[in-house]
Amino acid sequence: MIEATPLLAAGELFPRGVLPYLLGGLLVGAGASVIYLSTGIIAGASTFLESTLSYVSDVDRFNRFTYLQSRGWRVVFTAGIVSGAALWAFGLAPALASVAPSMSSTLGPAADPGAWTTDVQWWRLLGGGVLVGVGTRLGKGCTSGHGVCGVGSMSNTSFVNVATFLVFAIGTAQLVQAAGVSP
Amino acid sequence: MTDARDGRHPLFIPAIYVGGLIFGVGLALSGMARPEVVLDFLQFQDFGLLFVMGGAAVVTGIVFAVATRLNSTAPLTGSEFTRRVKEFDRNVVVGGVVFGVGWGISGICPGAAYASVGIGNLPILWAIAGMFLGAYAQGYLRSRGSTA
Numbered sequence: 001m002i003e004a005t006p007l008l009a010a011g012e013l014f015p016r017g018v019l020p021y022l023l024g025g026l027l028v029g030a031g032a033s034v035i036y037l038s039t040g041i042i043a044g045a046s047t048f049l050e051s052t053l054s055y056v057s058d059v060d061r062f063n064r065f066t067y068l069q070s071r072g073w074r075v076v077f078t079a080g081i082v083s084g085a086a087l088w089a090f091g092l093a094p095a096l097a098s099v100a101p102s103m104s105s106t107l108g109p110a111a112d113p114g115a116w117t118t119d120v121q122w123w124r125l126l127g128g129g130v131l132v133g134v135g136t137r138l139g140k141g142c143t144s145g146h147g148v149c150g151v152g153s154m155s156n157t158s159f160v161n162v163a164t165f166l167v168f169a170i171g172t173a174q175l176v177q178a179a180g181v182s183p
Numbered sequence: 184m185t186d187a188r189d190g191r192h193p194l195f196i197p198a199i200y201v202g203g204l205i206f207g208v209g210l211a212l213s214g215m216a217r218p219e220v221v222l223d224f225l226q227f228q229d230f231g232l233l234f235v236m237g238g239a240a241v242v243t244g245i246v247f248a249v250a251t252r253l254n255s256t257a258p259l260t261g262s263e264f265t266r267r268v269k270e271f272d273r274n275v276v277v278g279g280v281v282f283g284v285g286w287g288i289s290g291i292c293p294g295a296a297y298a299s300v301g302i303g304n305l306p307i308l309w310a311i312a313g314m315f316l317g318a319y320a321q322g323y324l325r326s327r328g329s330t331a
Contacts, residue, residue, distance in 0.1 A: 015228070016220075016231055018234050020212055021233075021235050022238050023209075024209045024210065024212040024214065024235055025236065025237060025242075026238045026242055027209025027212065027213075028238075028239040029239035029240065029246075030205050030209070031202045031203065031204070031206030032239070033202075033246040034198065035202035036246060036247070036250065037246065037257070038195075038259045040262030041257075041262070042265075042267040043199075043202070043203075045292075045293040046293040046314075048297075049315055050318050053318060057322075059319075059322050059326045060326040061322035061323075061326040073195070073196060076196055076199045076203065077202070077203040080199065080203020080204045081203045081204075081297040082300050082301040084209075084211070084298070084301065085208065085216055085299070085300070085301025085302050086207075086301035086303075088212055088302070089302040110212055110213065111212070115304070116302050116304055117303070117304050118306050120222070120289065124290075125289050125307065126309040126310065126312065126313040127313065128284075128286065128287070129285065129309065129310035129313020129317065130314070131281050131282065131317060132285035132286060132289065132292060133317020134320060135278045135317075136278065136293060137278070137317075137318050139274060139275050139276075139278020139279045139281070140275060142293050143236070143293075143294065144206075144293070144294045147236050148236065148243055149247075149267045150268075151236070151243075152240045152242070152244035153247055153266035153267040155269065156271065157269045157270065157275055158267070161278070164279030168282075169225050169283040169287040170227075170287065172225075172287025172288055173288075173290070174225070175287075177226050
């Protein structure tokens with residue numbers, strides 16, 4: 001499907017192809033589904049930020065019953081995400097590159113084995129991170145909670161949230177680029 | 184069936200871990216763990232990210248739709264299968280704006296940031312520190328607001 005002579009326009013829209021994105025997305029959905037089907041829990045990634053703060057802070061908001069009750073498994077969920085990504089970069093991707101190099105190159109840079117480091121400047125990561133921390137908690141969810149699980153639930157609240165954050169993220173990223181900040 | 188000490192099924196924590204593991208492999212493979220890939224999407228240079236959110240939402244959409252129609256409960260907890268429907272209020276929009284601006288500046292969101300640690304991207308710890316700071320600030324201010 002991907003190997004078929006790509007249209008020039010498609011190549012411009014998807015310079016890295018669509019396969020790694022599609023496979024990655026299906027796996028993200030599959031991971032959330034494993035948790036849902038076995039436990040009934042709809043897991044988002046950003047509640048971890050608040051529920052984990054309850055270990056070190058006595059601020060009321062972080063010590064609500066739902067956070068105290070879920071903080072343990074949320075640490076495990078996050079540890080799973082970290083180790084799953086490590087499994088890909090240091091286990092599966094190197095194995096694929098040596099066993100099936102053509103498939104590895106079809107997947108593009110995401111299949112490059114080993115550690116990878118961003119060039120995005122530290123102040124963008126820190127400053128953007130602060131706003132992400134505020135916004136996801138105020139808005140009741142993030143890209144996984146609203147974007148994947150909420151949209152998958154056909155929730156109008158999530159549709160509004162996702163449309164809002166997409167519009168503002170695109171606007172902001174274009175302004176940052178126009179201001180000549182790169183990376 | 185359940186663990187006598189805390190009332191939890193012994194497979195509860197393993198199931199969460201395995202789910203997180205698959206989730207993390209997906210985030211690494213999709214490139215979302217790399218802020219550059221997300222910024223390329225937001226700057227209209229690579230639209231692949233649509234397939235990540237779309238692909239994931241299609242899977243959860245089908246699974247949620249089927250599970251909520253089954254007359255059954257989750258095997259490890261006995262919980263009913265429900266959809267993720269949160270109440271709408273002004274904060275959903277305000278939070279979306281603030282999150283969007285932050286995502287546009289940094290190219291990173293919470294789940295992708297955790298995955299980024301896994302691929303050895305140590306500078307992402309700046310973003311994770313920022314997220315904890317932001318989550319703390321809003322929790323502190325809202326807790327004060329509610330008791331004042």
